[in-house]
Amino acid sequence: MTETTTSLREIGNKFFKEKRLNLAIENYNKAIEFDPSDYQSYTNRSLAYFQKKEYENSLEDSKEAIKINPQWDKAHYRYSMALKQFNRLDESLRSLYIIYNRFYNSTNNNNTTTSSNSNNIDINLITKEIDNIQKLLISNRYSKDIISQSETFSNSINANVKVDYINANLGKSVFLIKDITNYNQPLISENPLVSNLSSLYFDENYKSCFHCLKSIFVNESCYGEKMKKQKELFIEKPSFTCDKNCKFEVYCSENCKNEAWKQYHNLLCPNYDLILKLYGFCRIKNQIFPLVIMKMLAIVLNDLKNNKKSLEDSLSPFTSFQYDLSDSILSDDQLIAYAFIIDIFKSILKEKNDEIIFNQLINKERYYQFNSILKLNSSDVQPLSILEELIDNKVSKAGIKETNIKIGDEVIEIDSIGEFLEKNKLPTISIKGVGLYRVINSINHSCEPNVFCSFSKNDHSMTIYPTPKMQLKKGQEINISYINEDLPFSQRQKLLKENYSFNCNCKKCKNKE
Numbered sequence: 001m002t003e004t005t006t007s008l009r010e011i012g013n014k015f016f017k018e019k020r021l022n023l024a025i026e027n028y029n030k031a032i033e034f035d036p037s038d039y040q041s042y043t044n045r046s047l048a049y050f051q052k053k054e055y056e057n058s059l060e061d062s063k064e065a066i067k068i069n070p071q072w073d074k075a076h077y078r079y080s081m082a083l084k085q086f087n088r089l090d091e092s093l094r095s096l097y098i099i100y101n102r103f104y105n106s107t108n109n110n111n112t113t114t115s116s117n118s119n120n121i122d123i124n125l126i127t128k129e130i131d132n133i134q135k136l137l138i139s140n141r142y143s144k145d146i147i148s149q150s151e152t153f154s155n156s157i158n159a160n161v162k163v164d165y166i167n168a169n170l171g172k173s174v175f176l177i178k179d180i181t182n183y184n185q186p187l188i189s190e191n192p193l194v195s196n197l198s199s200l201y202f203d204e205n206y207k208s209c210f211h212c213l214k215s216i217f218v219n220e221s222c223y224g225e226k227m228k229k230q231k232e233l234f235i236e237k238p239s240f241t242c243d244k245n246c247k248f249e250v251y252c253s254e255n256c257k258n259e260a261w262k263q264y265h266n267l268l269c270p271n272y273d274l275i276l277k278l279y280g281f282c283r284i285k286n287q288i289f290p291l292v293i294m295k296m297l298a299i300v301l302n303d304l305k306n307n308k309k310s311l312e313d314s315l316s317p318f319t320s321f322q323y324d325l326s327d328s329i330l331s332d333d334q335l336i337a338y339a340f341i342i343d344i345f346k347s348i349l350k351e352k353n354d355e356i357i358f359n360q361l362i363n364k365e366r367y368y369q370f371n372s373i374l375k376l377n378s379s380d381v382q383p384l385s386i387l388e389e390l391i392d393n394k395v396s397k398a399g400i401k402e403t404n405i406k407i408g409d410e411v412i413e414i415d416s417i418g419e420f421l422e423k424n425k426l427p428t429i430s431i432k433g434v435g436l437y438r439v440i441n442s443i444n445h446s447c448e449p450n451v452f453c454s455f456s457k458n459d460h461s462m463t464i465y466p467t468p469k470m471q472l473k474k475g476q477e478i479n480i481s482y483i484n485e486d487l488p489f490s491q492r493q494k495l496l497k498e499n500y501s502f503n504c505n506c507k508k509c510k511n512k513e
């Protein structure tokens, strides 16, 4: 940086202090002309434009300053404030979190607790802004009305809870809106915004609903010798194959077929040759997130096109989850899967006027973003296996006096079904996938959870129940355990850090129990 640049900038700063904004801008222009890498002049000019309510210019200048020096927190702050003016609240929040996380990482490393960092940004101001924007976002997105509406994503929520923001560290979480006295009462029942089968199950041995993941058929080769004789297990359930282009995807009902079509399959189906390549790759490499990401992108694209919303609004069901772009290290396989996704969406968005949407929606940053959303928030989904479903039906039909049920010629004591299933629990008979749940995946973790989740007997929906004997009062936060809470303290901390990027500070962890 030349002396001339610095003095021109300082003259600009002087004019700025005197509120002579045009003169300030003139001097910042000159400083930048002398040294186009002078990120401080860009940042200061961004503020001057902001004061003049020229938000587009303010946004561009702060963006340029970040490009030159990504460590310059003041530029991130200016960028965030300009984004806020355009109601791009998610992005605005993200920029504030860059400053917030950097501040706390550096104070943790240096063991200091000053209220400002090397860039001289007041961390209290940042925290206050984070609080403001979070509250705005929560009230927009999780109001009771919005939650209980049947949206494009058709998630139905039994509203005994509300989503609220806690603080910049814990983000949002879920709170009870009534006292709970009946422990059999579900607190939340929810369908996912998106779900997908693990690619391991794209195989002639399995047939599952492509929409709700329910088992339709499992080949007898997946069972042990004894169960192979039980013919009832191998009767294929009715299924509904897509009759448009792909003739490949199968569903358990007309309803699932229609939902899938409406949400994402209408865009994906005509490009199925490319999609099969992605399925094949994901199956060999045992990957599931790229498949979910493909569906998420199709859902956003449909919303964008059909409902004429802004990109920000169409993305918001997904971007309201926490994510961390700096943390997303993608493997070579994930990057190859990204190339397949690019090909698929190039084919979907091939019209000339689709170019802008393509560039805004389908890019590497989005892939990292969606990957991180899935990594930090999604749940494993495991619908009942065909064997479990069969047992369940027989038990519900059994009279009160009956003590046994029969599967083929196998007689099972109703009281020992658990042991029977345990004995016959072959990894190959349970179909697994992942799902992203708008409210359930907003529940924070505790190693002493007061609620637990249970899969629906038949599909990808999930229900939250109170943990028996826990007192549950109106206003209380509900917490689930993301991991096996019976593991020793150090293992729990390690798993939570590795998989969810946080240090658990619950009572059990504080006592190192």
Ligand SMILES: C[S@@+](CC[C@H](N)C(=O)[O-])C[C@H]1O[C@@H](n2cnc3c(N)ncnc32)[C@H](O)[C@@H]1O
Residues within 6 Å of the ligand: 169, 170, 171, 172, 173, 320, 321, 322, 376, 377, 441, 442, 443, 444, 445, 446, 500, 501, 502, 503, 504, 505, 506
């Ligand atoms: C499934 S989300 C839960 C909702 C999240 N708080 C939000 O604002 O979207 C998981 C993320 O929440 C945060 N989180 C959950 N439980 C936490 C806890 N006990 N302590 C600190 N952070 C937690 C972590 O950032 C984690 O990666």
